[in-house]
Amino acid sequence: MEEFVNESQLVDYGDSNIITLEGLEHVRRRPGMYIGKLGDGSHVDDGIYVLLKEVLDNCIDEYRMGAGKAIDVRVQDGHVEVRDFGRGIPLGKMVEAVSIMNTGGKYDSKAFKKSVGLNGVGTKAVNALSSTFVVQSFRDGQSRKAEFQKGKLVSDSDIFADNTERGTLIYFVPDNTLFENYLYKEDYIETMLRNYAYLNTGLTINFNGKKILSKNGLTDLLNENITAQPLYPIIHLKGEDIEIAFTHSDQYGEEYYSFVNGQHTTQGGTHQSAFREAVARTIKEFYSKNMEVGDIRNGIIAAVAISVEEPIFESQTKTKLGSRDMAKDGVSVNKFxxxxxxxxxxxxxxxxxxxxxxxxxxxQDSEKERKAIAGVTKLARERAKKVNLHNKKLRDCRVHFNDSLTKDDAKNAAIHNSCIFITEGDSASGSITKSRDVNTQAVFSLRGKPLNSYGLTKKIVYENEEFNLLQAALNIEEGVENLRYNKVIVATDADVDGMHIRLLLITFFLQFFPDLIKKGHVYILQTPLFRVRNKKETFYCYSEEERLASMAKVGSNPEITRFKGLGEISPDEFKHFIGKDMRLDQVTLKKEDAVQDLLSFYMGKNTSERQNFIIDNLVVEEDV
Known part of the structure; x- marks a missing residue:
């Protein structure tokens, strides 16, 4: 049956509604199209790091063209300064190069070959999204300096004599009206800079007084990131426009670090898929045995970097390569x-x-294990398939991380924000389910405490119904490339049992899907411990210090509630804790964390040793 709209209810739509945005205004109106999400710097993919990366990409391109061997980076109190020693932006077009969209030198492949930034957007986006943006170019004994505020030019010097070493200096301050309460984390920046150094041996990056450089390229990258013991020395192969390094360990799954023209493609793409296929096929042919590709790749830790003319990425943030050929060479990425x-x-x-x-x-060891659990695996897959449509444990959302990116800014933001809450029991999952955003937030409910999976084989993932259904819900059986949710959020009660469940889940991920944590997808949800209120004001407190501060604000006779579990928080209140102000702690994993030693001590069978540790470190209430 057709629905008819009353014409009197129609909003007027005429010539005055057609708007042309001047200069960089479109970037400020739709920042997600250019830098992904905004964020406050608490996550590695927040926009303030994309701004820094866009500026650095230009510096790296200069180095790759043979201009300059060092880059100076200084980040202090939210102010960023980057100085390269390349050719310097041509002085006559310097202002246009950083302020007019689709303007740049990289459309001309003679001046920039195999560059990351090819669409003339990056630095303009930084300019538009910064409260202050200053550019100065040093070139042939001359210089020019210009300053912008929120993308608008406020001062521009004439070209003047200056014998300073050639290159470009960029200074910017992200606009805190867009990036609210932002804070740069040096660890995130250092990881980004180390990746640039691994891919550009001979380049020195000076970061806040610290020197970052690499002599062995991708071998250094793997040595820095491997948390399990390699079974054999890293195989490092290098050719024109390609560098590959890999080894195997006893960890489950596959772990990849892929790059295009120095850009870390965190979501992989055609080059990573081509490597996965080619490495398995080459090894299979070498041994002349009928091997399963899954057995060949199980436990692999690899890095692959290629250089492509005019690369095509699936978004402006360049996290996934879409190119299928090597551009002008006419060779497919796969064949190359x-x-x-x-x-x-x-x-x-x-x-x-x-x-x-x-x-x-x-x-052969991987093959034996696979065959030993083949029957269990088949039954588990059939069971997961049957419950997929009516999985009582999973309340799914509409948008998923493995959906294809589109030109729709809002849809891309939703894809990026997709998450799944892993909760304990029906009470907690009920509160989250009623208050969640059904577009981007899914809920998976555990029955109780999951099994301690430390030291067990992957057979347990398929034998244990909850583990198997969780694996199916996340879509990670074949690896994290098709992960359905960008954030996997452990949401347990803030008590001893909740902490134990949290530890058991992290152990499960570390044991069988470590790449999920290494790629930054696992988080812990922080929920308030107390509610302090009077008739006029309500404060939610996440610590004892916040409780005391809130009591001082509220004044005499405040009502204080201690939340013992998530199920005690009403859905109306819970929506505040999983909305835009959601507090998440990212679970991180580094080489120095000595994961196997930690798991062995805290999750192993050394019960008496742990008891002694607890007794020796017990803090009683009187001591607090």
Whole structure:
């Protein structure tokens, strides 16, 4: 049946509604199209890091063109300064180069080959989204300096004599009306800079007085990131426009670090997929055995970097490569990587028989385990498939992280914000389910405390119904490339049992899906411990200090509620804690964390040793 709209209810739509946005105003109106989400700097993919990356990409492009061997980066109190020693922006067009969209030198492949930034957007977006943006170019004994505020030019010097070493200086302050209460984390910046150094051996990056450089490229990257013991020395292969490094460990799953023209493609893309296929095919052909590709890749830790003319990325933030060919060379990315591995990896394995033997043993061990649990795996998959449509444990959302990106800014933001809350019991999941955003927030309910999976084989993932259904809900059986939610949020009560469940879930991820944590997808939800209120004001407090401060604000006779569990918080209140002000702690994993030692001590069978540790470190209430 058709619905008719009353014409008197229609909003007027005429010539005056057609708006042309001047200059960089479109970037400020739709920042998500250019930098992804805004954020406050608490997450590695927040916009303030994208701003820094956009400026750095230009510096790296200069280095890759053979201009300048160092980059100076200073970040202090939210102010950013980046100085390269490249060719310097041409002085006559300097202002246009940083302020007019679709203006840049990278459309001309003669001036910039195999560059990251090709669409003339990056630095303009930084300019538009900064309260202050200053650019100064030093070139051929001359200089020019210009200052902008929120993308609008406020001062521009004439070209003047200056014998300062050539290059470009960019200074910017992110606009705190867009990036509210933002704060740069040095750890995140240092990781970004180290990745640039790994991919550009010979480049020195000076960051707040610290020197960052790499002599061994991707081998250094893997050594820095591997948290499990490698089974054999890292295989490092390098050719024109390609560099590859990989090894295997006893950890489950696959772990990849992929790059295009120095850009870290955190979501992979055509080059990463091509490497996964080619490395399995090459190894299979080398041994001339009928091997399953899953057995070959199980436990692999790899880095792959390629250089492509005119790369096509799936979004402005360049986290996933969409190019299928090497542009003007006319060779597909798949064939280029396949041919390289077929020659270089095959030669390497023939020359290094000890490594070849260890690799073969690892593949055979993976095969034995796979065959041993084949029956269980088949039954578990069938069970997961049957309950998929009516999974009582999963209240799904509408938008998922593995959905295709579109030109719709709002849809892309929703894809990025997709998350799943893992809760304990029906009470907690009920509160979250009633107050969640059904577009982007899913809920998975645990029955109780999950099994301690430390030291167990992957057979347990398929035998244990909850683990199997959680794996299916996240869509990570074949790896994290098709993960359905960007954030996997552990939402348990803030008590001893809740902490235990949290630990058991993190153990599960570390044991079987460590890449989920390494890629920054796992979080802990912080919920308030207290509510302090009077008739006029209500404060939610996440610590004892916040409680005392709130009591002082409220004054005499405040009503104080102690939340013992998530189920005690009403849905009307809960929506505040999982909305725009949601507090999340990211679970991180670094080499120095000594994961196996930690898991062995806290989750192993050394019960008496742990008891003694608890007794020796017990803090009683009187001591607090």
């Amino acid at each position: 990587i396949s041919d390289f591995l077929k020659k270089e990896l095959d030669n390497y394995l023939h020359r290094n028989s000890e490594t070849a033997n260890i690799l073969l043993q690892k593949i």
